[in-house]
Amino acid sequence: MTTTAAPETPARQRVSARVHVQRVGTFLSNMIMPNIGAIIAWGLITAFFIPDGWIPNEKIATMVGPTIYYLLPILIAYTGGKLVYETRGGVVGAMSVMGVIMATSDPIFLGDGGTGSPMFLGAMIMGPLTAWGMKRLDALWSHRIKPGFEMLVNNFSAGIFAGLMAIASMFLLAPVLRKVIEWLGDAVNFLVDHDLLPFTSVFIEPAKVLFLNNAINHGVLTPLGIQEAADKGQSVLFLLEANPGPGLGLLMAYTVFGRGIAKASAPGAAVIQFFGGIHEVYFPYVLMKPKMILATIAGGMTGVFLLTLFDVGLRAPAAPGSIIAVYAQTPGGDFAGITVGVFGAALVSFLVGALLLKTDKSTDDGDLVGATGAMESMKGKSSVASAILTSNAVGAGRVRSIVFACDAGMGSSAMGASVLRKKVHDAGFTDVTVVNQAISNLRDDHDIVVTHEDLTERARQQTPSAVHVSVENFMASPRYDEVVELVRARNAIAGTAPAAADEPEPDSAGGLLAEESIVLDGGTATRDDAITRAGELLVAAGAVDAAYVAAMHEREGSVSTAMGNLLAIPHGTNEAKAGVQRTALSFVRYPDGIDWNGREVKYVVAVAALGNEHLKLMARLAQVFTDPDQVRRLDTANSPLDVLEVLGEVQPV
Structure with missing residues (x-):
C-alpha cells in the first residue's frame, strides 16, 4: 500500500517560502x-584619504580603487566558496570571480567613457x-586515483576548472550582471527621482521582523x-535597513x-539595539503586538525621507546597525544630516508607538516571552540578546x-x-551539565534544550520554561557557539565565572563494535539500503531482533539521522528498545x-543501546x-582493525 503526503496548505506554503528566503539570506x-x-x-x-576626504593623501588613496574592485569581491567569493567546499572551494571560487571582475571594470570591455562596477553580485554567485x-x-574520481598521484590530480583539476569558470564568468555571467545592475540602478534612481524611496520601509520593516532582512540587505x-x-x-x-532610529x-x-515585563525590559533593549546594533x-516587542509594526514603518519612512x-548617506555599510558604526561611516560634513535622519526616525516611531500603546484597551502588553519564542522559532535559533532581556520571566540566572533531546535519546x-x-x-563552564535524553523523558527543569529543528516544537511543549535552540547539522552546527555565548552571558549576569577544570577525553568502549560488524565498501546504495545493511549487521551480531531494522526505518521517517560531516547514525525508535538484546554498533x-x-x-554507524554503555563510543x-x-x-x-584503531577500540600494535 502506498501513501501520499497531504497537500500543503497556503499557510504552510507561505511559511516554507519564508524559511527558504531566510536560508538564502543567511547564506x-x-x-x-x-x-x-x-x-x-x-x-x-576612503573617508579619510581621497581628495575630498578628511585628510587627503594621494599615496594612501591609491588603495581605494583596487580594494573595491578586486580585493573585496575576491574575499567574498573566497568566503562563499569556503562555505560550500572548505578551503579548496574558497580557492577555486576566488579565482573564478576574476573573469566577471575584469569584464565589468577593465576598459577593454567597457569602452571609452565606460564606468566599472564593483562586482559583489558576481562574487556571491561565482564563489559558491x-x-x-x-x-x-x-x-567523480574520488578513490579512483592511483596512490602517489593525488596531489597532481587535485592541483591540476582545481586549476583547470577554476580557469574555465573564470572564462565562463567573463563571457557568460558578466553581460547578464551588467544589465541587471543597470536595471537595479535605474529602479533606485526612479524611486529617488519620484520621491518614492521612503516607501521601501513598508516592505523592509516587516521583512526585518520576519528575518528576511539578510536577503534584502546583503543580497x-x-x-x-x-x-x-x-x-x-x-x-x-546603506541606511534603508540599518538605521537604528525606528x-x-x-x-x-x-x-x-x-506595562509589565515589556516596560521593564525595554530600556535595556534600547541600549543594546541603539549602541550595540543588535536590531x-x-x-x-512587535511580534507580541503586531500593530506596533506601524511605528517602525512610520519611523523608517521618515528617516529615509x-x-x-x-x-546624505554612508561611505560603507554600518555593520552592525549601531549609531557608532553609522557615524564611523559618515562622510565629513554629513553628520548633521545623518543625525537628523536617525533621530527623526526615532521621534516619529516613538510618537506612533506611544499613540498605539495609549489607545490600546488590553490590560497588559502581551506575552514577551512567548513572542521571543516565536521570534526564535522563525529565526531557527536562540536569540542571545532576547534571552537575556526576558531572563527574569523564564526563571533565569546562571545556566x-x-x-540535547531527540526522539529516542540514543544516537543523535x-x-x-x-x-x-x-x-x-x-x-x-565545566560545572554546566550537558546530557542527552529522549523528548518523552524531558522535565521542565532544564535551562537550555537543544533539538533537531523538526523536533523543537515538541520539546517546547515539554519544557516551556527553557530556552530552545534548533539545529540541523549535529556535528558542526553554528548554533553550538551561540549556546556557549548564551551560557557566558547568562552566567556573567548571575555573577558566576567559568570553572577551571579540564574535561576528560572520552574513552573507548571495547566490545561494542566487532570486526565482523565493519564493512569497508558498501558499494552503491540508497539511504534505505544503507539503513537495512547496517541494521542487518546488528541482527547478525545478535544485538537486536529482526524487527529492530523496521524501527530504524520508522525513526528515519520522523527525523533524519544524518549528523553532518559525512556521518549518519541510524537507530531504532524509543519503543523499539524492547528488541535490543545488547548494546552494539x-x-x-x-x-x-x-x-x-x-x-x-x-x-x-548503526546504534543499538540498552543503557548508557554506548555513550563513550558516541563521544569518541x-x-x-x-x-x-x-x-x-x-x-x-x-x-576493520584500522577502523577500530581510529575509533579508539584497540591500541595500535
Whole structure:
C-alpha cells in the first residue's frame, strides 16, 4: 500500500517560502559578514584619504580603487566558496570571480567613457557555484586515483576548472550582471527621482521582523550601495535597513507607556539595539503586538525621507546597525544630516508607538516571552540578546543544565551532546551539565534544550520554561557557539565565572563494535539500503531482533539521522528498545557516498543501546568526525582493525 503526503496548505506554503528566503539570506549574510571588517577598512580609508576626504593623501588613496574592485569581491567569493567546499572551494571560487571582475571594470570591455562596477553580485554567485562544481567533480574520481598521484590530480583539476569558470564568468555571467545592475540602478534612481524611496520601509520593516532582512540587505542593498558609494562617495541605501532610529523609538515608547515585563525590559533593549546594533532585540516587542509594526514603518519612512532630503548617506555599510558604526561611516560634513535622519526616525516611531500603546484597551502588553519564542522559532535559533532581556520571566540566572533531546535519546542526541559538551566545557563552564535524553523523558527543569529543528516544537511543549535552540547539522552546527555565548552571558549576569577544570577525553568502549560488524565498501546504495545493511549487521551480531531494522526505518521517517560531516547514525525508535538484546554498533563505509535526505553520507554507524554503555563510543565518534585528519584515516582504512584503531577500540600494535 502506498501513501501520499497531504497537500500543503497556503499557510504552510507561505511559511516554507519564508524559511527558504531566510536560508538564502543567511547564506548571503555568511558571505558578507566575515568580510565586513575589510569593507569598513575600505570605507575609512576612503573617508579619510581621497581628495575630498578628511585628510587627503594621494599615496594612501591609491588603495581605494583596487580594494573595491578586486580585493573585496575576491574575499567574498573566497568566503562563499569556503562555505560550500572548505578551503579548496574558497580557492577555486576566488579565482573564478576574476573573469566577471575584469569584464565589468577593465576598459577593454567597457569602452571609452565606460564606468566599472564593483562586482559583489558576481562574487556571491561565482564563489559558491564554482565550489559546488568542484565538489561534484572531485566526487567523480574520488578513490579512483592511483596512490602517489593525488596531489597532481587535485592541483591540476582545481586549476583547470577554476580557469574555465573564470572564462565562463567573463563571457557568460558578466553581460547578464551588467544589465541587471543597470536595471537595479535605474529602479533606485526612479524611486529617488519620484520621491518614492521612503516607501521601501513598508516592505523592509516587516521583512526585518520576519528575518528576511539578510536577503534584502546583503543580497540587494549592500551590493548596490557599494556601487553607488564607489561612484558618488556615499549611498543612502546603506541606511534603508540599518538605521537604528525606528527600533529606538519603538523601545522608548514601551519604556514610557508600556506595562509589565515589556516596560521593564525595554530600556535595556534600547541600549543594546541603539549602541550595540543588535536590531533583533526589538522584534519580540512587535511580534507580541503586531500593530506596533506601524511605528517602525512610520519611523523608517521618515528617516529615509530626511536622509534623501539632506542628500546624505554612508561611505560603507554600518555593520552592525549601531549609531557608532553609522557615524564611523559618515562622510565629513554629513553628520548633521545623518543625525537628523536617525533621530527623526526615532521621534516619529516613538510618537506612533506611544499613540498605539495609549489607545490600546488590553490590560497588559502581551506575552514577551512567548513572542521571543516565536521570534526564535522563525529565526531557527536562540536569540542571545532576547534571552537575556526576558531572563527574569523564564526563571533565569546562571545556566546549570543543558539537555540535547531527540526522539529516542540514543544516537543523535548522544552525538550532539558530546560535541556541545566539549564546546561548553572548553569555554571553562565545566560545572554546566550537558546530557542527552529522549523528548518523552524531558522535565521542565532544564535551562537550555537543544533539538533537531523538526523536533523543537515538541520539546517546547515539554519544557516551556527553557530556552530552545534548533539545529540541523549535529556535528558542526553554528548554533553550538551561540549556546556557549548564551551560557557566558547568562552566567556573567548571575555573577558566576567559568570553572577551571579540564574535561576528560572520552574513552573507548571495547566490545561494542566487532570486526565482523565493519564493512569497508558498501558499494552503491540508497539511504534505505544503507539503513537495512547496517541494521542487518546488528541482527547478525545478535544485538537486536529482526524487527529492530523496521524501527530504524520508522525513526528515519520522523527525523533524519544524518549528523553532518559525512556521518549518519541510524537507530531504532524509543519503543523499539524492547528488541535490543545488547548494546552494539555496526560500521559501513560507502566510498562513493550516498544521498541521505539531500546530504552526502560516507559513513553509516548503526546504534543499538540498552543503557548508557554506548555513550563513550558516541563521544569518541563525535571527536573523530569533527577532526578532518581522523576522517581521512577512516577514508583510507584498509581493514576493520584500522577502523577500530581510529575509533579508539584497540591500541595500535
